[in-house]
Amino acid sequence: DVKVTQSSRYLVKRTGEKVFLECVQDMDHENMFWYRQDPGLGLRLIYFSYDVKMKEKGDIPEGYSVSREKKERFSLILESASTNQTSMYLCASSFSSGSRYNEQFFGPGTRLTVL
Amino acid sequence: TQLLEQSPQFLSIQEGENLTVYCNSSSVFSSLQWYRQEPGEGPVLLVTVVTGGEVKKLKRLTFQFGDARKDSSLHITAAQPGDTGLYLCAGAEVGAGSYQLTFGKGTKLSVIP
Numbered sequence: 001d002v003k004v005t006q007s008s009r010y011l012v013k014r015t016g017e018k019v020f021l022e023c024v025q026d027m028d029h030e031n032m033f034w035y036r037q038d039p040g041l042g043l044r045l046i047y048f049s050y051d052v053k054m055k056e057k058g059d060i061p062e063g064y065s066v067s068r069e070k071k072e073r074f075s076l077i078l079e080s081a082s083t084n085q086t087s088m089y090l091c092a093s094s095f096s097s098g099s100r101y102n103e104q105f106f107g108p109g110t111r112l113t114v115l
Numbered sequence: 116t117q118l119l120e121q122s123p124q125f126l127s128i129q130e131g132e133n134l135t136v137y138c139n140s141s142s143v144f145s146s147l148q149w150y151r152q153e154p155g156e157g158p159v160l161l162v163t164v165v166t167g168g169e170v171k172k173l174k175r176l177t178f179q180f181g182d183a184r185k186d187s188s189l190h191i192t193a194a195q196p197g198d199t200g201l202y203l204c205a206g207a208e209v210g211a212g213s214y215q216l217t218f219g220k221g222t223k224l225s226v227i228p
Contacts, residue, residue: 106157
């Protein structure tokens, strides 16, 4: 079974703090993704990575950065947390296209609250 | 990015009832996935459909991909409280980025015992 783990299930931070969210997958997937999920807005893609050290902006990259130094690990960084970044953050991974119909496998999520 | 429209947004039914939820778009998809997400958890993949007209069954859940590969439906027979959750559809658009999915906003299902 695919296993995607996220470093924290719940996180409370203060405005202005630097926040690191980490995601690890154990299926040797090439692609990794960070989404945020908010009521009424659905899943919105923040960043994705299709290889080590490669990253692409998603739909809402402002205020976020990412790092992928190893294939299995993808980190999301909030440089200076703000209250409008309070959300559920979901990490996902998938094989490269053509082999698995782009199926994405999700971690359990991190509920981040910024005070 | 083209939208995937899901309907209804919310559905509350009694245990034992049948229901159908829909996922529609003007785009053609090479594949379409259905996920179920329980409160406070990440989405879990239920099924992938890839061929126009394809029907897949997962116990009491029946998934259908439209002939033109632009829409899909999920039918649940004799719903159980354990079916409660957010149902998301997601599609891989033909000609779009090879690893991205377009997600619908979901149908929130409550099955009342």
